[in-house]
Amino acid sequence: MKKVVAKFGGSNLKKKEDIQKLVKVIKAYDRPMVIVVSAFFGITNHLITSLTEVKKDETHINKLTEFLREIKEESIFENFEDEGWRTKTMTLVEQRINELSRYLTGIHYIGDVPEFVEDVVLSYGERLSSLVLTSILQAKGINAEEALPESMPLTTDGEFGNASVDYELSSEPVKERLKDDKIYIVPGFYGVSSQGKVTLLGRGGSDYSAAALARCLDAESLDVWKDVDGFMSADPKLVTSPRRIKTLSYSEAAELSYFGAGILHPRTVEPLKEVSIPIHIANIDAFNGHIEPRTIICGSEQVTDSIIKSVTYSNDFCMLKLRGAGVGLKKGVLAKVTAALDQAGINIKSVITSQIVINLMLSTKDIKCAYKLVEELKLSAITEILATEQISTIAVVGEGMLDKPGISGRLFMALAQRNINVQMIVSGASAVASYFIVASDDREKAVSAIHDEFF
Ligand code: ASP
Ligand code: MG
Numbered sequence: 470m471k472k473v474v475a476k477f478g479g480s481n482l483k484k485k486e487d488i489q490k491l492v493k494v495i496k497a498y499d500r501p502m503v504i505v506v507s508a509f510f511g512i513t514n515h516l517i518t519s520l521t522e523v524k525k526d527e528t529h530i531n532k533l534t535e536f537l538r539e540i541k542e543e544s545i546f547e548n549f550e551d552e553g554w555r556t557k558t559m560t561l562v563e564q565r566i567n568e569l570s571r572y573l574t575g576i577h578y579i580g581d582v583p584e585f586v587e588d589v590v591l592s593y594g595e596r597l598s599s600l601v602l603t604s605i606l607q608a609k610g611i612n613a614e615e616a617l618p619e620s621m622p623l624t625t626d627g628e629f630g631n632a633s634v635d636y637e638l639s640s641e642p643v644k645e646r647l648k649d650d651k652i653y654i655v656p657g658f659y660g661v662s663s664q665g666k667v668t669l670l671g672r673g674g675s676d677y678s679a680a681a682l683a684r685c686l687d688a689e690s691l692d693v694w695k696d697v698d699g700f701m702s703a704d705p706k707l708v709t710s711p712r713r714i715k716t717l718s719y720s721e722a723a724e725l726s727y728f729g730a731g732i733l734h735p736r737t738v739e740p741l742k743e744v745s746i747p748i749h750i751a752n753i754d755a756f757n758g759h760i761e762p763r764t765i766i767c768g769s770e771q772v773t774d775s776i777i778k779s780v781t782y783s784n785d786f787c788m789l790k791l792r793g794a795g796v797g798l799k800k801g802v803l804a805k806v807t808a809a810l811d812q813a814g815i816n817i818k819s820v821i822t823s824q825i826v827i828n829l830m831l832s833t834k835d836i837k838c839a840y841k842l843v844e845e846l847k848l849s850a851i852t853e854i855l856a857t858e859q860i861s862t863i864a865v866v867g868e869g870m871l872d873k874p875g876i877s878g879r880l881f882m883a884l885a886q887r888n889i890n891v892q893m894i895v896s897g898a899s900a901v902a903s904y905f906i907v908a909s910d911d912r913e914k915a916v917s918a919i920h921d922e923f924f
Contacts, residue, residue, distance in 0.1 A: 471689040472647070474503045476657065476679035479510040481694060481753055482598055485547040490753050491602075492609060494694065497760055501650040503616075503686065505657045505679035506602055508594025509540060513658075513672075516591050520582050523573050530573045534566050541566075541597060548605050558604040565600055569593045584629035588659065589667045595656035595675065603654045613652040619661045621646040623681065627662035631671040634660055634681035634740070643685035655682065676734035680748075684740040691741060692749045692762070693733060699750040699763030700725060700732055703780050707913050708920040714764055714778055721778060721866050722748065722766040724902035728864035729783030738766070772869035776876055777923040779866050782912055786818060786862045787836040788893075789829040791843060792853040797824035799850045809842045810835075821895060828893065833858065860892065861912040864904035865919060871900050883922035889915050 475498070481487050495504070515536070522529040541562045549555045572590050576582050582590075599615050606613035621643045625632035639660075647653050657675025662668050670677050676693060683691040700722070701711040717725070719742035726735040732750060741748060749762030796802050803820070806827070810817060815838065819830035831839055840856045870876055877896060880903075884891060889911045896903040907915050 470500065472502055472686050473498065473500065473690055473692060474505065474679050474683040474686065474688045475692040475694060476505045476676055477507075477694050477753075478675075479507045479512070479594075479598070480696060482506060482602060483509055483544070487753075488544075488548050488602075488605060490756060491694075492606065492611075493758075494753060494756055494760070495606065495611065495652065497756075497758060501652065503647055503653045503655060503682055503688075504602070505655050505675055505682060506595065506598040507657050507675035508598055512537075512540075512594035512597075513591060516594055519573075520576065520587060520590060523577050524580055524582060527577050530570060530577060533573065534570050537566055537569075537593075537597065538562070541601060544601060545604075548601075549608055551608060554604065554608040558601060558608075561600055561604065562597065565593070565596060585666045588629050588669045591669055592656065592659040592667055595658045599654045599656040606652060606654070611652055612650075613654055614649075616647060616653040616655050618655065618659055618678075619665070619667070622665070623660040623678075623685070624663055625660040625668045625670070627664070627666070627668055629666075630669050632660060632662070632668035634670070634677075634685075635663075636681070636684060636740070638663065639681070640685040643682060644687075647682075647686060671734075671736065673734045674736070677736040677740075680737045680740045683746055684744055687744070688746055690747045690749050691737075692751055692760070693737070694751050694753050695732060696752065696754050697732065698752045698755060700730060700779060702778065702924050703916055703920045704730075704782070707782075707916045710924075711920070712924060716769065716771055717764060717766045717778065718770045718868055718901070719766060719768060720770075720899070720901045721868060724864065724866045724899055725779055725781050728781050728862060728866070728902065728904060729785070730779070730781045732764075742768075770868045772872075773867065775867075775923045776869050776873050777865050777867040777919075780863065780916055780919045780923070781866070782861050782863045782916055784861050784909060784912070785833050786830050786860065786906070787833050788855075788857040788860060788906070789831055789836060789839055789843065790853075790855040790857065791827040791829070791851045792825060792855065793848075793851045794825055796827050796850050797822055802848060802850045803827060805846055805848060806843055809846055810839055813838060813842055815839055815842075819895070821893065830862075859909045860906050861909045861915075862904050862906055863912070863915050863919070864902050865923075866902045868901050870903060871897060877903065879922055880919060883918045884915060887914055887918045889918065
Protein backbone atom coordinates (compact mmCIF):
# COMPACT_ATOMS: atom_id res chain seq x y z
CA MET A 470 0.00 0.00 0.00
CA LYS A 471 1.34 3.42 -0.94
CA LYS A 472 1.82 5.90 1.87
CA VAL A 473 0.17 9.28 2.23
CA VAL A 474 2.27 12.23 3.33
CA ALA A 475 0.37 14.85 5.31
CA LYS A 476 1.67 18.27 6.27
CA PHE A 477 0.41 20.23 9.27
CA GLY A 478 1.43 23.81 9.91
CA GLY A 479 2.30 25.50 13.18
CA SER A 480 -1.24 26.78 13.64
CA ASN A 481 -2.52 23.17 13.73
CA LEU A 482 -0.31 22.40 16.72
CA LYS A 483 -0.76 25.22 19.12
CA LYS A 484 -4.01 25.12 21.07
CA LYS A 485 -5.47 22.09 22.73
CA GLU A 486 -8.47 22.12 20.36
CA ASP A 487 -6.16 22.22 17.35
CA ILE A 488 -4.29 19.16 18.52
CA GLN A 489 -7.54 17.35 19.27
CA LYS A 490 -8.69 18.02 15.71
CA LEU A 491 -5.35 16.87 14.35
CA VAL A 492 -5.54 13.60 16.29
CA LYS A 493 -9.04 12.98 14.93
CA VAL A 494 -7.79 13.56 11.40
CA ILE A 495 -4.91 11.14 11.84
CA LYS A 496 -7.26 8.52 13.24
CA ALA A 497 -9.63 9.04 10.31
CA TYR A 498 -6.85 8.25 7.83
CA ASP A 499 -6.55 4.90 9.54
CA ARG A 500 -3.42 3.92 7.62
CA PRO A 501 0.35 4.12 7.96
CA MET A 502 1.52 7.55 6.92
CA VAL A 503 4.17 10.22 7.17
CA ILE A 504 3.34 13.48 8.90
CA VAL A 505 5.48 16.57 8.33
CA VAL A 506 5.19 19.43 10.81
CA SER A 507 6.42 22.98 10.93
CA ALA A 508 7.36 25.07 13.94
CA PHE A 509 4.72 26.76 16.07
CA PHE A 510 3.64 30.03 14.56
CA GLY A 511 6.31 32.73 15.03
CA ILE A 512 9.00 30.46 16.52
CA THR A 513 11.32 30.54 13.49
CA ASN A 514 11.24 34.35 13.44
CA HIS A 515 11.93 34.35 17.14
CA LEU A 516 14.95 32.08 16.65
CA ILE A 517 16.27 34.36 13.88
CA THR A 518 16.07 37.46 16.07
CA SER A 519 17.63 35.64 19.00
CA LEU A 520 20.72 34.67 16.98
CA THR A 521 21.82 38.29 16.70
CA GLU A 522 21.13 38.95 20.37
CA VAL A 523 22.91 35.83 21.58
CA LYS A 524 26.04 36.89 19.71
CA LYS A 525 26.25 40.08 21.78
CA ASP A 526 24.75 39.08 25.07
CA GLU A 527 25.01 35.72 26.83
CA THR A 528 21.85 36.27 28.90
CA HIS A 529 19.82 35.92 25.71
CA ILE A 530 20.62 32.20 25.63
CA ASN A 531 18.57 31.73 28.76
CA LYS A 532 15.87 34.10 27.62
CA LEU A 533 15.38 32.08 24.46
CA THR A 534 15.49 28.64 26.02
CA GLU A 535 13.16 29.77 28.81
CA PHE A 536 10.73 31.12 26.20
CA LEU A 537 10.74 27.81 24.30
CA ARG A 538 10.44 25.79 27.49
CA GLU A 539 7.39 27.77 28.60
CA ILE A 540 5.60 27.34 25.29
CA LYS A 541 6.26 23.61 25.22
CA GLU A 542 5.37 23.20 28.89
CA GLU A 543 2.03 24.88 28.30
CA SER A 544 1.32 22.67 25.32
CA ILE A 545 2.34 19.55 27.23
CA PHE A 546 0.22 20.55 30.23
CA GLU A 547 -2.81 21.03 28.00
CA ASN A 548 -2.43 17.94 25.91
CA PHE A 549 -1.53 15.20 28.37
CA GLU A 550 -3.79 14.00 31.10
CA ASP A 551 -1.36 11.40 32.35
CA GLU A 552 1.32 12.70 34.69
CA GLY A 553 3.80 10.02 33.55
CA TRP A 554 3.52 11.09 29.91
CA ARG A 555 3.83 14.74 30.91
CA THR A 556 7.09 14.16 32.75
CA LYS A 557 8.49 11.88 30.08
CA THR A 558 7.73 14.38 27.30
CA MET A 559 9.05 17.34 29.26
CA THR A 560 12.32 15.47 29.85
CA LEU A 561 12.71 14.89 26.13
CA VAL A 562 11.94 18.55 25.44
CA GLU A 563 14.56 19.56 28.02
CA GLN A 564 17.15 17.40 26.29
CA ARG A 565 16.39 18.93 22.95
CA ILE A 566 16.49 22.47 24.31
CA ASN A 567 19.84 21.67 25.92
CA GLU A 568 21.21 20.63 22.53
CA LEU A 569 20.08 23.95 21.13
CA SER A 570 21.59 25.75 24.08
CA ARG A 571 25.02 24.26 23.33
CA TYR A 572 24.93 25.68 19.80
CA LEU A 573 23.89 29.06 21.19
CA THR A 574 26.76 29.05 23.68
CA GLY A 575 29.14 28.32 20.81
CA ILE A 576 27.73 31.26 18.86
CA HIS A 577 28.17 33.56 21.80
CA TYR A 578 31.77 32.59 22.42
CA ILE A 579 32.93 32.83 18.85
CA GLY A 580 30.86 36.00 18.38
CA ASP A 581 29.69 34.84 14.99
CA VAL A 582 27.02 32.67 13.39
CA PRO A 583 28.57 30.41 10.75
CA GLU A 584 26.02 29.34 8.10
CA PHE A 585 26.09 25.73 9.13
CA VAL A 586 25.33 26.61 12.75
CA GLU A 587 22.58 29.05 11.79
CA ASP A 588 20.76 26.33 9.84
CA VAL A 589 20.95 23.89 12.76
CA VAL A 590 19.66 26.46 15.24
CA LEU A 591 16.73 27.48 13.06
CA SER A 592 15.69 23.85 12.62
CA TYR A 593 14.86 23.60 16.34
CA GLY A 594 11.38 25.10 15.93
CA GLU A 595 10.41 22.11 13.80
CA ARG A 596 12.35 19.63 15.96
CA LEU A 597 10.37 20.67 19.03
CA SER A 598 7.05 20.36 17.16
CA SER A 599 7.79 16.86 15.93
CA LEU A 600 8.97 15.70 19.33
CA VAL A 601 5.87 16.89 21.18
CA LEU A 602 3.42 15.68 18.53
CA THR A 603 5.01 12.22 18.49
CA SER A 604 4.58 11.98 22.24
CA ILE A 605 0.97 13.17 22.11
CA LEU A 606 0.12 10.51 19.53
CA GLN A 607 1.94 7.79 21.46
CA ALA A 608 0.10 8.75 24.65
CA LYS A 609 -3.15 8.26 22.74
CA GLY A 610 -2.11 4.74 21.85
CA ILE A 611 -1.14 5.51 18.24
CA ASN A 612 1.91 3.71 16.86
CA ALA A 613 3.95 6.84 16.13
CA GLU A 614 7.68 7.43 15.77
CA GLU A 615 9.66 10.59 15.22
CA ALA A 616 11.95 10.39 12.17
CA LEU A 617 14.53 13.15 11.83
CA PRO A 618 15.69 13.99 8.28
CA GLU A 619 19.32 13.20 9.26
CA SER A 620 18.29 9.67 10.25
CA MET A 621 17.17 8.88 6.68
CA PRO A 622 19.08 10.90 5.40
CA LEU A 623 17.04 13.36 3.34
CA THR A 624 19.99 14.64 1.32
CA THR A 625 20.16 18.12 -0.20
CA ASP A 626 22.47 19.95 -2.60
CA GLY A 627 24.13 21.48 0.48
CA GLU A 628 23.18 25.13 -0.06
CA PHE A 629 22.75 26.64 3.38
CA GLY A 630 19.54 28.54 4.02
CA ASN A 631 17.88 27.54 0.77
CA ALA A 632 18.77 24.00 -0.22
CA SER A 633 17.08 21.68 -2.71
CA VAL A 634 16.50 17.98 -2.12
CA ASP A 635 18.53 15.50 -4.15
CA TYR A 636 16.06 12.75 -5.06
CA GLU A 637 18.63 10.39 -6.49
CA LEU A 638 20.50 10.30 -3.21
CA SER A 639 17.43 10.45 -0.97
CA SER A 640 14.73 8.22 -2.44
CA GLU A 641 16.01 4.78 -1.43
CA PRO A 642 17.23 5.70 2.07
CA VAL A 643 14.00 7.58 2.81
CA LYS A 644 11.90 4.59 1.68
CA GLU A 645 14.00 2.28 3.82
CA ARG A 646 13.85 4.49 6.93
CA LEU A 647 10.09 5.03 6.69
CA LYS A 648 9.12 1.55 5.55
CA ASP A 649 7.23 0.24 8.56
CA ASP A 650 3.49 0.32 8.98
CA LYS A 651 3.37 3.11 11.49
CA ILE A 652 2.94 6.83 11.70
CA TYR A 653 6.18 8.69 11.22
CA ILE A 654 6.45 12.31 12.35
CA VAL A 655 9.10 14.30 10.51
CA PRO A 656 10.19 17.86 11.30
CA GLY A 657 9.96 19.91 8.10
CA PHE A 658 12.15 22.78 6.90
CA TYR A 659 15.50 20.98 6.63
CA GLY A 660 17.53 18.19 5.14
CA VAL A 661 21.24 17.39 5.34
CA SER A 662 24.08 17.92 2.89
CA SER A 663 26.09 14.94 1.66
CA GLN A 664 28.61 15.91 4.38
CA GLY A 665 25.87 15.53 6.97
CA LYS A 666 25.38 19.24 7.68
CA VAL A 667 21.87 20.51 8.36
CA THR A 668 20.66 22.67 5.46
CA LEU A 669 17.40 24.60 5.57
CA LEU A 670 15.03 24.37 2.64
CA GLY A 671 14.18 28.09 2.56
CA ARG A 672 11.67 30.11 4.57
CA GLY A 673 8.28 28.46 4.70
CA GLY A 674 10.03 25.32 3.48
CA SER A 675 8.19 22.62 5.36
CA ASP A 676 5.60 22.36 2.58
CA TYR A 677 8.53 21.65 0.28
CA SER A 678 9.96 19.08 2.76
CA ALA A 679 6.65 17.28 2.69
CA ALA A 680 6.57 17.35 -1.12
CA ALA A 681 10.12 16.02 -1.29
CA LEU A 682 9.31 13.15 1.08
CA ALA A 683 6.15 12.35 -0.90
CA ARG A 684 8.30 12.12 -4.00
CA CYS A 685 10.95 9.92 -2.38
CA LEU A 686 8.24 7.59 -1.10
CA ASP A 687 6.26 7.62 -4.35
CA ALA A 688 3.31 8.53 -2.12
CA GLU A 689 -0.33 8.24 -3.06
CA SER A 690 -0.79 11.94 -2.37
CA LEU A 691 0.56 14.90 -0.44
CA ASP A 692 -2.20 16.22 1.81
CA VAL A 693 -1.61 19.75 3.05
CA TRP A 694 -3.88 20.61 5.98
CA LYS A 695 -4.82 24.25 6.38
CA ASP A 696 -7.45 26.22 8.24
CA VAL A 697 -8.89 27.68 5.03
CA ASP A 698 -11.08 26.11 2.40
CA GLY A 699 -8.46 25.36 -0.25
CA PHE A 700 -7.61 27.62 -3.17
CA MET A 701 -10.25 30.28 -3.83
CA SER A 702 -11.06 32.43 -6.85
CA ALA A 703 -9.74 35.41 -4.83
CA ASP A 704 -8.74 36.33 -1.30
CA PRO A 705 -11.98 36.16 0.77
CA LYS A 706 -10.84 39.31 2.56
CA LEU A 707 -10.99 41.31 -0.68
CA VAL A 708 -14.07 40.02 -2.52
CA THR A 709 -17.59 39.27 -1.35
CA SER A 710 -18.30 35.86 -2.83
CA PRO A 711 -15.12 33.99 -3.70
CA ARG A 712 -15.51 30.50 -5.13
CA ARG A 713 -13.64 27.46 -4.02
CA ILE A 714 -11.52 25.93 -6.79
CA LYS A 715 -11.99 22.16 -6.86
CA THR A 716 -9.17 21.30 -9.25
CA LEU A 717 -6.06 23.10 -10.36
CA SER A 718 -3.29 21.97 -12.66
CA TYR A 719 0.25 21.88 -11.29
CA SER A 720 1.19 24.96 -13.32
CA GLU A 721 -1.83 26.92 -12.11
CA ALA A 722 -1.08 26.09 -8.48
CA ALA A 723 2.59 26.98 -8.90
CA GLU A 724 1.80 30.36 -10.48
CA LEU A 725 -0.84 31.20 -7.88
CA SER A 726 1.56 30.35 -5.07
CA TYR A 727 4.36 32.34 -6.68
CA PHE A 728 2.11 35.38 -7.07
CA GLY A 729 1.03 35.50 -3.48
CA ALA A 730 -1.73 32.96 -2.73
CA GLY A 731 -0.48 32.03 0.73
CA ILE A 732 -1.91 28.50 0.72
CA LEU A 733 1.12 26.64 -0.53
CA HIS A 734 4.83 27.35 -0.70
CA PRO A 735 5.70 27.92 -4.38
CA ARG A 736 8.28 25.13 -4.32
CA THR A 737 5.80 22.45 -3.25
CA VAL A 738 4.61 21.76 -6.77
CA GLU A 739 7.92 21.17 -8.53
CA PRO A 740 8.90 17.80 -6.97
CA LEU A 741 5.45 16.31 -7.49
CA LYS A 742 4.61 17.53 -10.96
CA GLU A 743 7.32 15.46 -12.62
CA VAL A 744 6.06 12.26 -11.04
CA SER A 745 2.33 13.08 -11.09
CA ILE A 746 1.65 12.78 -7.38
CA PRO A 747 -1.48 14.81 -6.56
CA ILE A 748 -1.53 17.51 -3.89
CA HIS A 749 -4.68 17.72 -1.78
CA ILE A 750 -5.47 20.86 0.16
CA ALA A 751 -7.70 20.00 3.10
CA ASN A 752 -9.42 22.22 5.66
CA ILE A 753 -9.04 21.10 9.24
CA ASP A 754 -11.81 23.45 10.39
CA ALA A 755 -14.29 21.79 8.04
CA PHE A 756 -13.28 18.24 9.03
CA ASN A 757 -16.35 16.07 9.55
CA GLY A 758 -14.82 12.65 10.03
CA HIS A 759 -13.92 12.12 6.37
CA ILE A 760 -10.70 12.93 4.56
CA GLU A 761 -12.00 15.20 1.82
CA PRO A 762 -9.72 17.52 -0.10
CA ARG A 763 -11.09 20.99 -0.81
CA THR A 764 -8.74 21.56 -3.75
CA ILE A 765 -7.00 18.84 -5.76
CA ILE A 766 -3.86 19.80 -7.66
CA CYS A 767 -2.99 17.29 -10.35
CA GLY A 768 -1.91 16.82 -13.93
CA SER A 769 -5.30 17.42 -15.49
CA GLU A 770 -5.36 20.73 -17.32
CA GLN A 771 -8.98 21.82 -17.28
CA VAL A 772 -9.99 24.83 -19.30
CA THR A 773 -13.11 26.37 -17.76
CA ASP A 774 -15.63 28.61 -19.53
CA SER A 775 -14.40 31.71 -17.80
CA ILE A 776 -10.75 30.60 -18.37
CA ILE A 777 -9.60 32.55 -15.32
CA LYS A 778 -9.68 30.39 -12.20
CA SER A 779 -8.27 32.81 -9.71
CA VAL A 780 -6.91 36.29 -9.24
CA THR A 781 -4.23 36.83 -6.67
CA TYR A 782 -1.88 39.58 -5.53
CA SER A 783 1.44 40.08 -3.85
CA ASN A 784 2.93 43.11 -2.15
CA ASP A 785 6.37 41.58 -2.09
CA PHE A 786 7.38 42.80 -5.54
CA CYS A 787 9.38 46.00 -6.01
CA MET A 788 10.77 47.34 -9.22
CA LEU A 789 14.25 48.51 -10.00
CA LYS A 790 14.25 50.46 -13.25
CA LEU A 791 17.59 50.90 -15.00
CA ARG A 792 17.28 53.57 -17.65
CA GLY A 793 19.68 54.48 -20.45
CA ALA A 794 19.26 55.19 -24.15
CA GLY A 795 20.96 51.99 -25.16
CA VAL A 796 20.44 49.41 -22.41
CA GLY A 797 18.53 47.26 -24.85
CA LEU A 798 21.26 47.50 -27.48
CA LYS A 799 24.48 47.20 -25.52
CA LYS A 800 25.62 43.72 -24.68
CA GLY A 801 26.60 42.64 -21.19
CA VAL A 802 24.58 45.19 -19.19
CA LEU A 803 22.10 42.68 -17.86
CA ALA A 804 24.83 40.10 -17.26
CA LYS A 805 26.85 42.47 -15.09
CA VAL A 806 23.82 43.57 -13.11
CA THR A 807 22.49 40.07 -12.51
CA ALA A 808 25.96 38.78 -11.56
CA ALA A 809 26.32 41.51 -8.93
CA LEU A 810 22.90 40.77 -7.47
CA ASP A 811 23.56 37.05 -7.52
CA GLN A 812 26.80 37.49 -5.61
CA ALA A 813 24.92 39.38 -2.93
CA GLY A 814 22.39 36.55 -2.70
CA ILE A 815 19.57 38.63 -4.20
CA ASN A 816 16.94 36.74 -6.14
CA ILE A 817 15.50 38.37 -9.26
CA LYS A 818 11.83 37.51 -9.50
CA SER A 819 11.34 38.74 -13.03
CA VAL A 820 13.07 40.79 -15.74
CA ILE A 821 11.18 42.88 -18.27
CA THR A 822 13.26 44.88 -20.74
CA SER A 823 12.74 47.42 -23.48
CA GLN A 824 15.28 49.35 -25.56
CA ILE A 825 15.66 52.05 -22.95
CA VAL A 826 14.74 50.42 -19.63
CA ILE A 827 15.58 47.21 -17.82
CA ASN A 828 12.98 46.47 -15.17
CA LEU A 829 14.02 44.07 -12.43
CA MET A 830 11.34 42.78 -10.11
CA LEU A 831 12.76 42.10 -6.66
CA SER A 832 11.57 41.27 -3.19
CA THR A 833 10.88 44.30 -0.96
CA LYS A 834 13.64 43.31 1.42
CA ASP A 835 16.28 43.44 -1.34
CA ILE A 836 15.44 46.64 -3.15
CA LYS A 837 17.70 49.07 -1.24
CA CYS A 838 20.72 46.82 -1.39
CA ALA A 839 20.14 46.12 -5.10
CA TYR A 840 19.95 49.85 -5.83
CA LYS A 841 23.31 50.41 -4.15
CA LEU A 842 24.97 47.49 -5.92
CA VAL A 843 23.88 48.67 -9.37
CA GLU A 844 24.98 52.22 -8.54
CA GLU A 845 28.42 50.94 -7.55
CA LEU A 846 28.81 49.15 -10.87
CA LYS A 847 28.95 52.60 -12.54
CA LEU A 848 27.85 51.21 -15.90
CA SER A 849 27.98 53.92 -18.56
CA ALA A 850 24.91 52.50 -20.32
CA ILE A 851 22.75 53.19 -17.26
CA THR A 852 22.00 56.86 -16.80
CA GLU A 853 19.27 56.64 -14.19
CA ILE A 854 18.27 54.12 -11.51
CA LEU A 855 14.80 54.21 -10.05
CA ALA A 856 13.39 52.09 -7.23
CA THR A 857 9.62 51.81 -7.05
CA GLU A 858 8.28 50.33 -3.85
CA GLN A 859 4.62 51.18 -3.48
CA ILE A 860 3.40 48.66 -6.03
CA SER A 861 1.45 45.42 -6.03
CA THR A 862 1.44 42.68 -8.62
CA ILE A 863 -1.91 41.23 -9.53
CA ALA A 864 -1.92 37.91 -11.34
CA VAL A 865 -4.71 36.11 -13.13
CA VAL A 866 -4.28 32.41 -13.57
CA GLY A 867 -6.02 29.83 -15.71
CA GLU A 868 -5.28 27.11 -18.25
CA GLY A 869 -6.05 28.11 -21.81
CA MET A 870 -5.39 31.79 -21.27
CA LEU A 871 -3.12 32.21 -24.26
CA ASP A 872 -5.47 30.43 -26.64
CA LYS A 873 -8.64 32.37 -25.99
CA PRO A 874 -8.90 35.87 -27.45
CA GLY A 875 -10.42 38.69 -25.45
CA ILE A 876 -9.24 37.81 -21.95
CA SER A 877 -6.82 40.73 -21.69
CA GLY A 878 -9.40 43.05 -23.20
CA ARG A 879 -11.97 42.19 -20.55
CA LEU A 880 -9.36 42.47 -17.86
CA PHE A 881 -8.19 45.94 -18.77
CA MET A 882 -11.70 47.17 -19.47
CA ALA A 883 -12.70 46.13 -15.95
CA LEU A 884 -9.74 48.05 -14.52
CA ALA A 885 -10.28 51.10 -16.70
CA GLN A 886 -13.92 51.31 -15.64
CA ARG A 887 -12.75 51.72 -12.07
CA ASN A 888 -10.08 54.21 -12.98
CA ILE A 889 -7.20 51.94 -12.11
CA ASN A 890 -3.94 52.74 -13.82
CA VAL A 891 -1.89 49.72 -14.92
CA GLN A 892 1.83 50.45 -14.71
CA MET A 893 3.07 47.35 -16.51
CA ILE A 894 1.69 44.17 -18.03
CA VAL A 895 3.35 40.81 -18.55
CA SER A 896 1.43 38.29 -20.58
CA GLY A 897 2.50 35.23 -22.49
CA ALA A 898 5.62 34.48 -20.42
CA SER A 899 3.71 31.66 -18.78
CA ALA A 900 0.98 29.71 -20.54
CA VAL A 901 -1.30 29.92 -17.52
CA ALA A 902 -0.64 33.32 -15.92
CA SER A 903 -0.65 37.02 -16.79
CA TYR A 904 0.30 39.63 -14.31
CA PHE A 905 0.34 43.37 -14.08
CA ILE A 906 1.46 46.05 -11.73
CA VAL A 907 -0.68 48.67 -10.04
CA ALA A 908 -0.06 51.18 -7.25
CA SER A 909 -0.45 49.47 -3.85
CA ASP A 910 -3.38 51.75 -3.08
CA ASP A 911 -5.28 50.30 -6.05
CA ARG A 912 -4.67 46.69 -5.11
CA GLU A 913 -8.01 45.87 -3.50
CA LYS A 914 -10.00 47.70 -6.12
CA ALA A 915 -8.13 45.88 -8.89
CA VAL A 916 -8.67 42.41 -7.41
CA SER A 917 -12.38 42.98 -6.89
CA ALA A 918 -12.84 44.57 -10.35
CA ILE A 919 -11.32 41.51 -12.02
CA HIS A 920 -13.18 39.09 -9.79
CA ASP A 921 -16.50 40.80 -10.57
CA GLU A 922 -15.73 40.65 -14.30
CA PHE A 923 -14.84 36.95 -14.46
CA PHE A 924 -17.02 35.48 -11.73
N1 ASP B 1 9.27 27.32 10.22
C1 ASP B 1 9.80 27.61 8.93
C2 ASP B 1 9.58 29.07 8.58
O1 ASP B 1 8.94 29.78 9.33
C3 ASP B 1 9.28 26.68 7.88
C4 ASP B 1 7.78 26.67 7.70
O2 ASP B 1 7.04 27.22 8.48
O3 ASP B 1 7.32 26.07 6.74
O4 ASP B 1 10.06 29.51 7.59
MG1 MG C 1 4.45 27.42 6.42
